[in-house]
Amino acid sequence: MKKTAAAAPIRVVLADDHDLVRSGIKALLSLVEGVDVIAEARDGKELITLVESLNPDVVMTDISMPGMDGITAIAHIHETHPEVRMLVLSMYDTVDFVKRAVANGACGYLMKDAPPFELEQAVRSVMATGSYFSPAIAQRLLQPSEPTVDDELTHRQVEILKLIAQGRASKEIAFELGLSPKTVDVHRARIMERLRLNDIASLTLYAVRKGLIKP
Structure with a gap:
């Protein structure tokens, strides 16, 4: 990934119930200058606790996690910390999932099989413009959806x-x-x-x- 100078580090909290997935995402983000992964969570409840104590700039979370899922956590964080940018990183690409995430407070959505450079693009975009949707997800949003x-x-x-x-x-x-x-x-x-x-x-x-x- 190309490193870009930043005036202040973008502080990120990761949430995924798979340790290997979190480690991989963290390793990729560590290559991006000005992005700092400050904590990791295994479920939505732990994610909320970390956000309360650390007040990060960006949350990058999976949707499907044991106990409290990502959507529930996103809704809670959006209500209590609306300034935190929430980015979904998921294996699910249906319109239903994307619209549910956005309706509950997510401002970005990308797939787990996205190319590595897209992680940096997504984090920087949600900070700069307030939103990011990968090309594949944007195309899905143009399709009619079934009821959520x-x-x-x-x-x-x-x-x-x-x-x-x-x-x-x-x-x-x-x-x-x-x-x-x-x-x-x-x-x-x-x-x-x-x-x-x-x-x-x-x-x-x-x-x-x-x-x-x-x-």
Whole structure:
């Protein structure tokens, strides 16, 4: 990568649940003059904690992570630290993912298979212009999109769907969310009705396709 002088370092926090991926991204960014990776997170909750304590310039995060996912973390950070530029680095390139990320506060999106020089381009662009979308993603945005999971389900239903897709029983879900098992069952029935799905396998497939859980 070409090194470019910068008046002040751009402070970056990385978030990805795969150590090898984070190490690779950090190594590439270390070649860019004026960009400093100051911390790394393995999930959305850890990312929020780091942003609270370090107040970085840029967050570069995956979407699909265990526990709190990237979208939820982005929404929280955008609300509490709107000045932080949030850049999604994902393996998912569907319009649904991109629009969900942007709707929750992301200002940039690029793919994990992007050429290395694009990392520098993305970081500098979100700092200079407030946004960056790789050519491949920009092309996707021109295509018509299907309804997002947020269009189809309430926040509580999304929470329950994720746990159902992870194989949790109604009692486990009820305990984790502070609900009664009967309430969880009612939510599950409504989720199936709204999505027009008839079994747990179909719900799980939907959750994978929408990026709510990893395949």
